[in-house]
Amino acid sequence: MADIEDGAVVDEEHYSVSRTVHVRTPRGRVWDAITTADGIARWFGDTASLDEARVGASGSLGWEDFGDYAFVVTAVVDGFLFEFRWAKDPGVDVREDNATSVRFVLADAVDGTILTVVESGFDLLAGDDAARRELLHGNREGWNLELDELVRTLES
Incomplete structure (x- = not known):
């Protein structure tokens, strides 16, 4: 089983939330899970769309009970960093005043991958x-x- 850190931490001063987890699987598998529609839909919401992991690409994350949330990819360093801005309301386009930024950073560990997420x-x-x-x-x-x-x- 993974070493799941204590949980997400809120930084009130900087209006951010972060969490680091240790996943006992190679970085390539974690990368696919956060950058492909099929991979994302397996763990983040109920549905996902994303044509490719490139800056400017758009997609959506869907939850049966909440709707679909648009996102736009803002940074990619293949295998290491994936970032997007996503709307905080369902069914609307991403704008400066309605979206937050989510950054995934991956690093190798002796027995898997360290993943840090900062929103x-x-x-x-x-x-x-x-x-x-x-x-x-x-x-x-x-x-x-x-x-x-x-x-x-x-x-699993």
């Missing part, structure tokens, strides 16, 4: 500060659930 930009969202902080803390819980699922999926 930031909550301070740039439209609305009042209380609503932004509520979403920040809600996504903390979301990253705990979703990354636990990623580890279980890749290690």
Whole structure:
């Protein structure tokens, strides 16, 4: 079983949430799980679309109970870094005032891969500060659930 760190951590000052997990599988498998539609849909939501992992590509993440959330890929370093901005409301395009940035960074470990996820930009969202902080803390819980699922999926 993976060494799942204590859980996601909220940085109130910088309006970000982060989490690191150790997955006992090669980095290539983790990369595929975070950069392909089939891989993403196995652990993050119920459905996913993404044509390719390249800057400017768009896709969506879908949850049966919540709808589809658009995203746009903003950075890729093959095998090491994947980043996208995703809308915080279903069914709308990504804009500066309605999206946060999610960055995945992969590193080799002796017996697998270290994956760090940082979601930031909550301070740039439209609305009042209380609503932004509520979403920040809600996504903390979301990253705990979703990354636990990623580890279980890749290690099974």
